[in-house]
Amino acid sequence: MSELIHNHYQTIAGMYEDLWFYSEDFVQFITNEIIEHLCLKNTDILIDLGCGTGIYAKEINNQMQLYNPIICVDSSNKMLEQIPNNLKYKCVEMDAINFSASSRTYNKIIIKELMHHINEEKLLLSNLFQRLTCGGILLLILLPPKIDYPLFSKALRKYEEVQPNYNNLASLLEKIGFHVAVDFVEYPLAIPKSKYLQMVQNRYMSLLSTFDDEQLALGLAEMEQKYAQQSILKFSDRFVFITASKT
Numbered sequence: 001m002s003e004l005i006h007n008h009y010q011t012i013a014g015m016y017e018d019l020w021f022y023s024e025d026f027v028q029f030i031t032n033e034i035i036e037h038l039c040l041k042n043t044d045i046l047i048d049l050g051c052g053t054g055i056y057a058k059e060i061n062n063q064m065q066l067y068n069p070i071i072c073v074d075s076s077n078k079m080l081e082q083i084p085n086n087l088k089y090k091c092v093e094m095d096a097i098n099f100s101a102s103s104r105t106y107n108k109i110i111i112k113e114l115m116h117h118i119n120e121e122k123l124l125l126s127n128l129f130q131r132l133t134c135g136g137i138l139l140l141i142l143l144p145p146k147i148d149y150p151l152f153s154k155a156l157r158k159y160e161e162v163q164p165n166y167n168n169l170a171s172l173l174e175k176i177g178f179h180v181a182v183d184f185v186e187y188p189l190a191i192p193k194s195k196y197l198q199m200v201q202n203r204y205m206s207l208l209s210t211f212d213d214e215q216l217a218l219g220l221a222e223m224e225q226k227y228a229q230q231s232i233l234k235f236s237d238r239f240v241f242i243t244a245s246k247t
Helices: 003-020 024-037 055-063 096-101 122-131 153-162 166-176 193-201 205-209 213-226
Strands: 044-050 069-075 089-093 106-112 132-142 178-194 232-245
Touching: 003 122, 024 055, 024 132, 024 178, 024 232, 044 232, 055 069, 069 178, 069 193, 096 122, 122 132, 122 166, 122 205, 153 205, 153 213, 166 232, 178 193, 193 213
Parallel strands: 044 069, 044 106, 069 089, 106 132
Antiparallel strands: 132 232, 178 232
């Protein structure tokens, strides 16, 4: 992860959940999909790699009782500080590559919207394959190559330039030795325009941290004009769920 992106997450840590917690229903829905795709059992040892503030780790604990603490890994100490300090979580401040090389084993891993920050994809996924127990599952969640978020045009083009293609990741996982299945999950969103513009102003997506204040202001002006007649912005959040099993 670049220094720019690391600093971005350090900066927004305190408001991260306000920016990304669209609704309780949204988080519950995505978490339920995570639990199902991971075939999560209460005896599992779960790694949330690139956990952020633990939005989904916390909801997993709301939906089921795990006997082991969820190991929440993130390179941002500010993000980890938002996770409850209790026996349900074990926080590890470490980048993904270094963590994957550490000498520990586990049987379930979730990586949600982190792969676009990883430069050494093969190294990371190969390391995780070695650390997973037989029968273990790695769940990668990422956005598709194109999104229909109501962003300004330069942001959408930038997104398409940097977003990894899920087909390439699925092929890489298969070459490493995983059995791979690809699924698509969609959730309709309706967000007040004023709130969404504020989210963009606060650079709720790490992508937006690559635009300086002047560029962001121009982008916001473009959005104001494009969506002038709308008070509610409606769009779908689409995710690719790549389930990689070690047999």
